[in-house]
Amino acid sequence: MCGIVGLLLKKREKRRDLGRLMTPMFTCMAERGPDSGGMAIFGQPVADGSRRFSLFTADRGYDWQGLLESFRQTFQGEAGDGKAASARIEPLSNHAVLVSSVEPSRLRGWLEDSVPSVHLLSVGRAIDLYKDMGFPNEIAERYRFAELTGSHCVGHTRMATESEVTPIHAHPFTAGEDFCLVHNGSLSNPYMLRRMLESQGIAFETDNDTEAACRFIEWRLAQADALDTALHHAFRKLDGFYTLLMATPDQITLVRDPFACKPAVVAETDEYVAISSEFRSLAHLPGIAEAHIFEPQPEKVYSWKV
Amino acid sequence: MEGVKPGIALDLSRMTLREVNDYLHHKIPEQKGGTVEILNPAGMHGIAVGLDAQASVHVRGHAGYYVAGMNKHASVTVHGNAGTGVAENIMSGTVRIKGNASTGAAASGQGGLVVIEGYASSRCGISMKGCDIVVGGNVGHVSGFMAQAGRLVVCGDAGAGLGDSLYEAVIYVRGKIHGLGADAREEPMTEADRASVAELLKKAGFEHEPGEFKRVASARTLYHWNAEHRGAYG
Amino acid sequence: MGKHEESFSFNRDIISYINYASEHGVYDIRGMGAKRSLPTFDDLIFLTASMSRYPLEGYREKCETKTVLGTRFAKKPIELEIPITIAGMSFGALSARAKEALGRAATAVGTSTTTGDGGMTPEERQSSKTLVYQCLPSRYGFNPDDLRKANAIEMVVGQGAKPGGGGMLLGQKISARVAGMRTLPEGIDQRSACRHPDWTGPDDLAIKIQELRELTDWEVPIYVKIGASRVYNDVKLAIKAGADVVVLDGMQGGTAATQQVFIEHAGIPTLPALRQAVEALAAMDMVGKVQLVISGGIRTGADAAKALAMGADAVSLGQGVLIALGCNSPHYLDKDNVPVDVTGDYEKLDTAPGFCHHCQSGKCPVGITTQDDDLQTRLTVDEGARRLRNYLSVLTLELTTLARACGKSNVHNLEREDLVALTVEAAAMAKLPLAGTEWIPGQGDHTSQGR
Numbered sequence: 001m002c003g004i005v006g007l008l009l010k011k012r013e014k015r016r017d018l019g020r021l022m023t024p025m026f027t028c029m030a031e032r033g034p035d036s037g038g039m040a041i042f043g044q045p046v047a048d049g050s051r052r053f054s055l056f057t058a059d060r061g062y063d064w065q066g067l068l069e070s071f072r073q074t075f076q077g078e079a080g081d082g083k084a085a086s087a088r089i090e091p092l093s094n095h096a097v098l099v100s101s102v103e104p105s106r107l108r109g110w111l112e113d114s115v116p117s118v119h120l121l122s123v124g125r126a127i128d129l130y131k132d133m134g135f136p137n138e139i140a141e142r143y144r145f146a147e148l149t150g151s152h153c154v155g156h157t158r159m160a161t162e163s164e165v166t167p168i169h170a171h172p173f174t175a176g177e178d179f180c181l182v183h184n185g186s187l188s189n190p191y192m193l194r195r196m197l198e199s200q201g202i203a204f205e206t207d208n209d210t211e212a213a214c215r216f217i218e219w220r221l222a223q224a225d226a227l228d229t230a231l232h233h234a235f236r237k238l239d240g241f242y243t244l245l246m247a248t249p250d251q252i253t254l255v256r257d258p259f260a261c262k263p264a265v266v267a268e269t270d271e272y273v274a275i276s277s278e279f280r281s282l283a284h285l286p287g288i289a290e291a292h293i294f295e296p297q298p299e300k301v302y303s304w305k306v
Numbered sequence: 307m308e309g310v311k312p313g314i315a316l317d318l319s320r321m322t323l324r325e326v327n328d329y330l331h332h333k334i335p336e337q338k339g340g341t342v343e344i345l346n347p348a349g350m351h352g353i354a355v356g357l358d359a360q361a362s363v364h365v366r367g368h369a370g371y372y373v374a375g376m377n378k379h380a381s382v383t384v385h386g387n388a389g390t391g392v393a394e395n396i397m398s399g400t401v402r403i404k405g406n407a408s409t410g411a412a413a414s415g416q417g418g419l420v421v422i423e424g425y426a427s428s429r430c431g432i433s434m435k436g437c438d439i440v441v442g443g444n445v446g447h448v449s450g451f452m453a454q455a456g457r458l459v460v461c462g463d464a465g466a467g468l469g470d471s472l473y474e475a476v477i478y479v480r481g482k483i484h485g486l487g488a489d490a491r492e493e494p495m496t497e498a499d500r501a502s503v504a505e506l507l508k509k510a511g512f513e514h515e516p517g518e519f520k521r522v523a524s525a526r527t528l529y530h531w532n533a534e535h536r537g538a539y540g
Numbered sequence: 541m542g543k544h545e546e547s548f549s550f551n552r553d554i555i556s557y558i559n560y561a562s563e564h565g566v567y568d569i570r571g572m573g574a575k576r577s578l579p580t581f582d583d584l585i586f587l588t589a590s591m592s593r594y595p596l597e598g599y600r601e602k603c604e605t606k607t608v609l610g611t612r613f614a615k616k617p618i619e620l621e622i623p624i625t626i627a628g629m630s631f632g633a634l635s636a637r638a639k640e641a642l643g644r645a646a647t648a649v650g651t652s653t654t655t656g657d658g659g660m661t662p663e664e665r666q667s668s669k670t671l672v673y674q675c676l677p678s679r680y681g682f683n684p685d686d687l688r689k690a691n692a693i694e695m696v697v698g699q700g701a702k703p704g705g706g707g708m709l710l711g712q713k714i715s716a717r718v719a720g721m722r723t724l725p726e727g728i729d730q731r732s733a734c735r736h737p738d739w740t741g742p743d744d745l746a747i748k749i750q751e752l753r754e755l756t757d758w759e760v761p762i763y764v765k766i767g768a769s770r771v772y773n774d775v776k777l778a779i780k781a782g783a784d785v786v787v788l789d790g791m792q793g794g795t796a797a798t799q800q801v802f803i804e805h806a807g808i809p810t811l812p813a814l815r816q817a818v819e820a821l822a823a824m825d826m827v828g829k830v831q832l833v834i835s836g837g838i839r840t841g842a843d844a845a846k847a848l849a850m851g852a853d854a855v856s857l858g859q860g861v862l863i864a865l866g867c868n869s870p871h872y873l874d875k876d877n878v879p880v881d882v883t884g885d886y887e888k889l890d891t892a893p894g895f896c897h898h899c900q901s902g903k904c905p906v907g908i909t910t911q912d913d914d915l916q917t918r919l920t921v922d923e924g925a926r927r928l929r930n931y932l933s934v935l936t937l938e939l940t941t942l943a944r945a946c947g948k949s950n951v952h953n954l955e956r957e958d959l960v961a962l963t964v965e966a967a968a969m970a971k972l973p974l975a976g977t978e979w980i981p982g983q984g985d986h987t988s989q990g991r
Contacts, residue, residue, distance in 0.1 A: 001743035001777070032743040034780070159743050159780050160773075186741065241740065260428050260447070261740040263390060263408070277743075279389060280349030280370050293368075293387060295408060295427050298447065327754045351747050356684050356755035372738070372751040376684040390747075391738035395682060413737040414679040416723070432737040433679055435723040452733055454723045471731060473724065529728040530711060531566050 001159045002171070002184045003029025004264070006245050006275035008152035008252050008304050014271060015043075019148030021285060023140050025274070026155045028281035030136035033157030036170035037139045038131025040180040042249050042306075043150035045125040046099055051177070053098040053107060054121040054129040056167060064091035067115065068098070074110055075102050093142050097128055104177065119168060124178030126249040131170040151306045154247045156182035169208045175218030181246045183210040184277055185262040188240035213238060217246070231255050231301050243296075245275060253303045260298035267291040273304045318353070319346035327355065335359040347373075351389065354382055357399070371408075374401040377418065393420045396437050400509075409446070412439045415456065421510045428465065431458040434475055440510035448487065450477045450522075459506045461514055472524035478503050480519050489528045493521045557800075567801060569708065571899025571909065573701050573794040573837060573859060578809045580792070580837060581846040583966030584959045585975060588945035596944035603940040604950040607854050609831045610692060610761020610784040613753070617761055617784075618670060618692050621650025622936050623854040623951060624844055626861055627789075627835050628674045628694060628765070630656025632709050632718040633796030633899065634862075635916045636663050638908045641865060641924030643667030648925070649932045654694060654856075657707035657732070659721050660686040672763065675752070677733040678707050680722040684755060692785075693752055694763040695745070697778075700793025700810070700836040702802040703767030706732035710797060712902035715911035742777040749782040763787050768813035768836065769806075775820035775832075785831045787856065788817050792837025794859040796909055797900035810836035812969035818851030827851070841938020848939070849954035850970065864931035865924045866906040868896050872918040882906065882918075 005025040009015055018041065026039065046052055055067075068089045075087075087100035100107070104123045111118055122129035128150075130143045136157045140146070156171035172180040187193070190209035193216055198204065202215050216237065220230030227246070231253070234244075238257070243264045246253045254275055256264055267274045267282045269291045274282050282288055296302050316326045326344060334342065334357075341362045347353055351370035354363050357380040365373060368386035378397040387405035396415040403411075406424035413429070415437030422430075425443030429451055436455040447465035450458050453475035463481035470487020477490075478499070486492070495517070503516040546552065560568050589595035596603060610617040626646055631639050633656060640663040646653045652670035655661075659681020665671055673690030675682060687693065698704060709718070709730040719726040739748040749762050764783035766774050768790045778786050790810025795803065814834045821827050834847050835856035844855045859867070866872055870886075870893040871879040885905035889898045899909035907918030943951045946958045960975040961967035967974045968981040 001741040003743065031746070159777065184743070260409070261735070263744070265408070278349065278351075278370065279368055279387065280351070283348035283368065289367075293406070295446075298428070323754065324758070328757065331757060352751045352754045355751050356688075358684065371744075371747050375751055376687070376755060378684065390744070394738045395679060395684070397683060410738040414682065416683065429737065433733065435679075451737075452731070473728075528731065529725070531569070531729050 001032065001186070002182075003032035003157040003277045003281070004182045004184045004243060004245050004275070005029055005155045005157075005277075005281060006153065006182075006247070006252050006254070006273075008273045008306065010271055010273070012151075015151055016149045018150045018153060019144075019146045021272070022148075022153050022155065023146045024284050025276055025281040026140055026145060026157065027137045029155075029157040029277060032277060033159045034135055035158050035160050036131065036133045036167065037136035037155070037157045038129065038170045038172050038182075039140075039143075039145060039148075039153055039155035040122065040127055040129045040172045040174070040247060041148050041150040041153045042126045042178075042247060043128065043148075045249060048125075050099060050101045051104060051123055051125060052128055053100065053104070053123055054127070055096045055098055055111075055118050056121050056131070057094050057118045058167070059117070060094045062091075062094055062096075062118075064089050064096045067096070067118065070115070071098070071100070071102075071107075071110075074114070075100075075106075092144065094132070095130055095143055122174040122180065123176075124174075124249070127174070127178050127180060127247075129172060129174060129180060131172065132167045133170065152247060152252055154180055154182055154245050154252060156184075169206050171210055173208075173211050173214035175214050176221065178249050179218070179221070179246070181210070181214040181217065181244060183213055183245075184243045184264075185241035185257065187212060187238055187242060189238070190240075193237065209240075213242065213244060227251075227253055228301050228303070235299050243277070249306070251303050251305045253301060254296055255301055256296050256298045258298045264296050265293065266296060266302070267293045313341045313343060315343040315345055317345040318348065318350055323350055323352060326353070330354055330357055330359075330361075330363070334361045337361075347386070349389065354380075357382065368405070377401055387424070388422075392422075393418075393437075396420060406443070407441075411441075412437055415439070419506075419509055423510075425462060430460075431456070431475070431477075434458065438506055438509075440506050440512065442510070442512055444481065447484075450475060450490075451487065453477070457502060457506060459503055459510075459519070461507075461512055469522050469524070471528065472522075474524065476502075477522040478519040479522060480514055483520065483522070486522065489525050490522050491525045493523050495519065495521045567799045569710070569797055569900050570800055570803070570897045571794065571796045571798075572803075572897040573792045574803050575897070576804055578792065579811050579963065579965045579969055580809070581811060581843045583811070583963045584846050584961055584970060584972065586842075586845070586849075586942055586946060586958055587960060588942070588958075589947055593947050595947055596949060598941065598944060601944065602949060603944050604952075605936060605940060607952070609833070609854060610763070612761075612784040612830055613758065613782070614692075614761040614784055615757075615759045616691075618652060618672075620652060620670065620854070622932070622939075623848060623852075624838075624932060624935050624939075625651050625672075625833065625854055625856045626653040627793075627856040627858040628654035628656045628672070628696070628699075629858055629862075630658040630707070630709075630796070631661045631664070632656070632658035632680075632713060632722065632911070633909055635908060635910055635919065636661055636717075637916055637919050637921050638862075638865060638924065639664045640667045641919065641921045641928060642861065643671070644921065644925035645928035645932060646670070648929045649936070651932065652691065655690075657709075658718060659683070660689070661721075665689055674765075676707060677736045678722075679737065680707075680724075687752070688756060690756075690760060692761045692763055693756070694765050694787060695749065695752070695783075696765045697745075697774075698767030698769070698789075699765065699795065700767045700789030700791050700807050700813075701795035702798045703769040703807045704734060705798055705802050705806075706734040708732060708795075708797040708900070710900050710902065713900075713909075713911045718911055742781040745781040761785055763833070765789060767793070767806075768808045768810065771808065771813045771816035772820045775817045776824055779821070779824050779826055779830050783830060785833060785853075786817065786821075787833040787835065788813055789856075790814070790834070790836025793835055794862075795899075809969070810834060810838075811966060814847060814850050814852060815970050821851070841935045842942060844935055844939045845942040845951070845954060846959060848951055849958045850956055853952070860931070861928060862908055864928045865908050865919060866927070867904075867908055868893050869906055872906045873920065873923055875920070877923075880918075 190212040355375040393401040428446035430449040444462035448467040466485035469490030500516040761784040765787040791807040831853040
């Protein structure tokens, strides 16, 4: 069980405040989810052809420069167009963002084969993803959430249920590129979903029920469904209790299952849309006293565009 | 006026919830009444739970879960919204929400009156056991679920599954009913119903014609396990 | 094949079940717990004193039984004389006299009783010195006054007989008094919710527990009761949600009424449930900080001793207590203490002493699980209290006998290594070696911890 948070800033000039406004939301929800936490931020997209790769390792003193060197050496011989050379890395403790135009599946393969201690958390032109075990307040401090900027973010604090507490099991889950999902609740048929998706060739990294929801949507999107359509399929196939919050570079989307037992509250002003499991994590937001505050209806897709 | 106690302000940005509730549990009854302002609630949970005193409490802002839970005798007003389970298990007294209420408003309430001036979310009046609830706006799905006794008055619309598994509570709806739950049915309004609705609307301070309300009550077909109704248990 | 060969799969019980379903069109409802054969504590045995371990003298050399529950957050933890308590059983399921007898016996031996799905009766509060007040999905009779009179609060997520099911009481037991307490029309069949009305999931349970603490000024312990299912995860979540004490009820746990299909086909036996719960406590580093009470078919002092050795802080009894009061006895004692045979009344229920599980009928031949004015008189409070006191005393004596034989001056010093298993299933479920060997099935293989 968990806490979810989401924030979308409507005005470009306020994007520098994203982290500052979001961090108290995240740390407040630590009470619902003290075991691990994560945050996906959507910022300025990198150039076409290039990608941001969010990387995680357990070792807080990891040699990220060394990794970059090793990366450059591995992909040096690439068509002489300087792909590897132009890569750069933005390290912070046990997390780093590698920016490169190397094709994602090749980078993923290289990490799995040669650097198994480093995990790929997300791929995309706009998305950065942070997640780790531990008390969310500490995670926010370590990764300097308060300094992050961007147009929107989706975060999660976790109280572990049916799968283990490891960093990889923390939310947000990602699928494909520039897509992430967080979940509050408990799916009751995650294993049959997983088996169905695996038979469609979709690979899983964890046994977390949320990953089943995430990969289900990944599958529908890969079948060329729009996100709305994918979610209507999900309402039919997913069973159990779920509030799902998803993000792409253009929007954030929120849905609740038909029972709607897991909480969700939305606060909207001219400046932002803020989403949380509990109102108290929104109480600090500017203009909250005048905000339009409501709870999403069950089985309805709510989307806000950037 | 003689005997009126001066107002007391308890500021949750400076006091802990424990200190505030301790004051409400022990100091207020000693003073036999009076008015208490609770400032800066900021969505905190468990504010003013377990009151048992003839006091008037005003929560200035949005409250979290279970505000005024298990209330006895006191009059509590939340000048904002209320989270899950506002006035859950209320025994007596009045709880008024100026804004909107989240899920499970007045859950299992045994007596007293709960007024929600805005809308209430899903499961309003779930398991109610004798309290009265008046909602100025809409109520969400499965409201009145397993409602055993008491009256729920909805001035707006009611979501699907209204009164599912209803016992002896009665629900009055002025707006649209999006769907009735198992064993709930619409029945004609009687004089007594109109008088009931009039009384409750007056207490709530809403002006509507009682004649505009529909009555929803239990068909009582689930009162005994038997073969004819096995479909309803599925 | 001979002419008179009974089918193993389609035996008489199954034939009878299919008959009932065909005749009535609704499922069979009954009381008590799982009757099928299951691995139990009987499949474990103590390694008592020998050359290398010395026993304590009975009576002279003290074996302490004092037990404290709820040390984590409460100002006033529960202090018991013995680690054997009485489980939640409702007034409604049981008669008022039965509840009073339980209270008096518990007070006499220094332990606690627990209310059930109908609220607190004055008889029980007055007769029971230490009373645990349940908060159930139905919230029948739940109120802040009783909450504040309680010595502890037990938040019921589920029970072993029917994890995932709600309470049930049929019309014949919804007397005027029961109906009044539960705010139900007299004589109807009660339907109960299976989820709480104002919280779902451990994240929201944490907030609910805080509300109950605020209401009681953080004085009393909060227990969380779970029906044994996904025990390892559930115990961890209960601890994370703030439980002071976890009460775990295994498959053999009883009920006054539920669907037969639930009793026999849901929930895991008490033996593996206990082991998983202890592993969860250890994984959270909460051994000794959050206490564990195990229930579900605890019958003897040996069961209690083995449960403690496996890591429980206390055991809780339901069915055993009712049997002590006279459940399934062929007679009751009249006011002159003369036995009155009631075999005929069992026959009217299509059963016999030793086979009865018809608590749901309200026609308990010995007057325990009934609201009928006449039948209730068959249980004398004094006599019931006396018998239960005796039973609890014997359980305690057996517990200390075994503990002393293991060289323990305190029953809470019983440990897993004092036990071995007699069957492969019990060895696997309890993760204890098969007697005479060092083999624990599954150990050393890749077994997923605590699934």
